Every structure is written in structure tokens, then in C-alpha cells.
Amino acid sequence: MGILFNTPFDKLVDDFKAKLAFKDDTAEGDVIAIVKEITPRQTAADYAQVVEFTADPTKKAEWWHVRLLFLNFPVVNVVFTLQAPHFTGSEIFTMGGKKVFIKALDLKSYREGREAPPEGDSPPEDGGEGPDDGGEGPGGPPRGRPTFTVVR
Numbered sequence: 001m002g003i004l005f006n007t008p009f010d011k012l013v014d015d016f017k018a019k020l021a022f023k024d025d026t027a028e029g030d031v032i033a034i035v036k037e038i039t040p041r042q043t044a045a046d047y048a049q050v051v052e053f054t055a056d057p058t059k060k061a062e063w064w065h066v067r068l069l070f071l072n073f074p075v076v077n078v079v080f081t082l083q084a085p086h087f088t089g090s091e092i093f094t095m096g097g098k099k100v101f102i103k104a105l106d107l108k109s110y111r112e113g114r115e116a117p118p119e120g121d122s123p124p125e126d127g128g129e130g131p132d133d134g135g136e137g138p139g140g141p142p143r144g145r146p147t148f149t150v151v152r
Helices: 009-019 107-111
Strands: 003-005 031-039 042-055 063-070 076-083 093-095 098-104
Touching: 009 031, 009 042, 009 098
Parallel strands: none
Antiparallel strands: 003 042, 031 042, 031 098, 042 063, 063 076, 093 098
């Protein structure tokens, strides 16, 4: 199920958008963040790698079978049937009545090194080594690691 956060879904998605470097598109091989509402005050987050896209010929609109490898132990192979706005983060959608957000991480920005936080930003609250800035994302540079509580 991933990491559980004692944070409402919309707030966690906003925090991730502000602090993580995301891409505007999603391609095979990308690592995606998946955020799913569990209860109104609890949200789960996972990472998965996109293995392949296959068009769903049974649908009239553009729906895709998106095969994912969830990066857990053990690795879990799953196929979601989604439209492009669902797997590119441009639209929050529901699965089983629960909100879901999916967006590809911009791993290139993380590989290129860390930049200093914008002036006026405070250091991360988690006691880590510093900001987890990954370069410019769609909303500007990420501003540190999200604070979270692991719930077991």
C-alpha cells in the first residue's frame, strides 16, 4: 500500500506538487508517484515504473492499459486502464470511489544535482541533510522534503 500519511488527499497532492520535480508527460520507463485517498484524513503514496502503454480497443475514447511495476517488496505488476489526463497528473480521478493522482517524476532534474532553496525558504522540518531540491519543475523548484508520519 505504500507510505501512509495522516494528511488529507488534496493537501498531500498540493505538498507534493510544490516539493517534487514532475514532468508534464509520461512515457514508458518513467517513475511515477501515485497518491491515493484512503480516508478523508489519511492518504497513501507509492512509486511505480511505467512498463508499457497499450491502447484499449474496447473504448471509444482514448483509454490506455498502463502496465506498472510498483516499487515495493515484492515488486507488484499491475495494469490500470486510464486516459492520458489521468496518468499525466492533469486530472485527479477516482478508483473505487477514492481520489487518485498520478504524475511522472522528472528524474533528470534529480540526477543533475541539488540547487539551493529559493531565498526565504526555511530548512526541512525532518532533520535531513537539507532541501531535496531537484531543479525546476512545472511549479518552480521543489522546496524540501514533505513532512509525514508513517502509520502502521
